[in-house]
Amino acid sequence: MNLEQALQLLKDKGYKYTGKREEMLKICADERRYLSARDIMERMRGNYPSLSFDTVYRNISTFVNLGILEETEFDGEGKFRLSCSTTGHHHHIICTSCGKTISVPHCPMTVMPNVAEDFVVTGHKFEVYGTCKACNE
Amino acid sequence: MNLEQALQLLKDKGYKYTGKREEMLKICADERRYLSARDIMERMRGNYPSLSFDTVYRNISTFVNLGILEETEFDGEGKFRLSCSTTGHHHHIICTSCGKTISVPHCPMTVMPNVAEDFVVTGHKFEVYGTCKACNE
DNA sequence: TATTAAATAGGAATTATTACGATTATGCAA
DNA sequence: TTGCATAATCGTAATAATTCCTATTTAATA
Structure with missing residues (x-):
């Protein structure tokens, strides 16, 4: 957007x-x-x-x-x-220092074993944290 | 533990x-x-x-x-x-109503494409949220 | 038992966020 | 263009989670 x-x-x-x-x-x-x-x-x-x-x-x-x-x-x-222009559902690698992100189209939910038949799943969160090149220097 | x-x-x-x-x-x-x-x-x-x-x-x-x-x-x-008795690294499905969890040994980082060569990765978070059977009734 | 450093109480300070009544400004219609 | 109704904003107070600080208490051990 x-x-x-x-x-x-x-x-x-x-x-x-x-x-x-x-x-x-x-x-x-x-x-x-x-x-x-x-x-x-x-x-x-x-x-x-x-x-x-x-x-x-x-x-x-x-x-x-x-x-x-x-x-x-x-x-x-x-x-x-x-909101990212990345079409559809995605996740992020996030620099915890400056907030910069890299989008990751891969979603772990697609390969999640269905161990949760007793749960009504309402959402999930997958984020990778780190520091970007600029913040590392 | x-x-x-x-x-x-x-x-x-x-x-x-x-x-x-x-x-x-x-x-x-x-x-x-x-x-x-x-x-x-x-x-x-x-x-x-x-x-x-x-x-x-x-x-x-x-x-x-x-x-x-x-x-x-x-x-x-x-x-x-x-801490769970689950050996080693794991994630959780969490009931946001009562805090009850199900452990998930599967970790999305193992299949993450290495798009982050510019990032020093320091951590990640993968959690599935929902409501458990008891809380749904 | 006496000593010492860690642990705690009690409450103030901080930080992020939400709430709310009074005021201001936008969109629209006359 | 002007006036109106309502949304948006201000200024500030209230909440809520967490941290900080000092005096006091307590657990470990010499």
């Missing part, structure tokens, strides 16, 4: 256009890696010095619900990135 | 025996599923009404470092369980 698609989707769904929403999405589109809510707030402070937590968290939540952002959680906080 | 092994390991490593540590481990050994720090505290309040956060969190941290407890994180909080 790119910025234009994200803004169009918001419009189609009847959400109002605001400068803050555009800037949030712009930041995510420019960086294309996992950012925390605080990361996003910090990058917006220049243009919107009086930005509220509420605005950022509520908009993030909206974007996640619409599929504009992908969400995960590690190091004790939520992380968000613009 | 069982209660006796855990207590022995603590002793071998030079940690002091305390009733609180034994009870924490007893709770984990009896339940054998993922519990939050708060879950553990609540179960101890009867015997130790003046139990401190610090005690629980510090002991959990000690136990995790010694490999007595396995740690994960979902629903915004840390979860802990007595």
Whole structure:
């Protein structure tokens, strides 16, 4: 997904256009890696010095619900990135230092032995963590 | 791992025996599923009404470092369980309602394409979430 | 039994996130 | 273009999980 698609989707769904929403999405589109809510707030402070937590968290939540952002959680906080263009279901190798990702189309669920007949499976998480080349230097 | 092994390991490593540590481990050994720090505290309040956060969190941290407890994180909080007897590396299917688990010896890393030559891989997480039979009723 | 270092209590501090009433701004229709 | 209804935002308080800190207590052992 790119910025234009994200803004169009918001419009189609009847959400109002605001400068803050555009800037949030712009930041995510420019960086294309996992950012925390605080990361996003910090990058917006220049243009919107009086930005509220509420605005950022509520908009993030909206974007996640619409599929504009992908969400995960590690190091004790939520992380968000613009949904990958990778078609369909995928996983990530994630740099825990800068949030940069590599997409992995391979999903372990396809080869999971069906040991869980007693479980109603609602989801799964497969992530590989490490540090990227740039962060290693 | 069982209660006796855990207590022995603590002793071998030079940690002091305390009733609180034994009870924490007893709770984990009896339940054998993922519990939050708060879950553990609540179960101890009867015997130790003046139990401190610090005690629980510090002991959990000690136990995790010694490999007595396995740690994960979902629903915004840390979860802990007595290390499985399953030999070696494994993953879990986890009931997000009660913390009950099923061990899965299969690890997706063994079949991961090596797309990460630019990454120094430090870890990974593979968990399947759902609700168990008992919680579904 | 006395000593010493580890463990704990009690509560304050931190951090991430959510909640909420008051205010402001967007989209739309007259 | 203006006014209206409602969504979005602000400012801040509330929550919730976790960590930190100091005085006190306790387990191990000499």
